[in-house]
Amino acid sequence: MGKIYVGQYFKITLTAETDITNWTNVKIRSKKPEGTIVEYSTTTLDIATGKVQAKIQASDNTKAGEWINWIIGSTADSKPMIGEPHKFNVFIEGN
Numbered sequence: 001m002g003k004i005y006v007g008q009y010f011k012i013t014l015t016a017e018t019d020i021t022n023w024t025n026v027k028i029r030s031k032k033p034e035g036t037i038v039e040y041s042t043t044t045l046d047i048a049t050g051k052v053q054a055k056i057q058a059s060d061n062t063k064a065g066e067w068i069n070w071i072i073g074s075t076a077d078s079k080p081m082i083g084e085p086h087k088f089n090v091f092i093e094g095n
Contacts, residue, residue: 002088009058012040016050016071016083023073023081028054033065033090039072050083064092 004010012028015047027039040054052071067090071083 005093006091010056014051014071018050020050028070032065071072074075084094
C-alpha cells in the first residue's frame with residue numbers, strides 16, 4: 001500500500017487467519033489518531049482465511065497519525081472473536 005494522506009478515501013483489508021464461516025457481525029474496529037475508536041462494516045473477500053475489507057470515506061480520514069485496526073465478530077453462541085491488531089500511518093500532504 002502506498003502512503004495515505006489526510007482527506008483521502010482508502011480501504012482497510014485484514015485477515016483473521018481462520019475460517020469465519022460461523023462468525024456474525026464481522027467488522028473492522030479502528031483506533032484513529034485522535035484516540036476515537038470506531039467500527040466499520042466489512043465485505044468478506046475470503047471466508048476460509050477470514051479476509052475482510054472496509055471502505056473508509058475521505059470525510060472519516062481527518063487526522064494524521066497512527067491507525068490501529070483489528071477484526072471483531074462473534075460466534076453463533078455469542079463468544080466474542082477478536083483479531084490481531086495491525087497499524088499504519090496517515091500523513092499530511094507533502095510529508
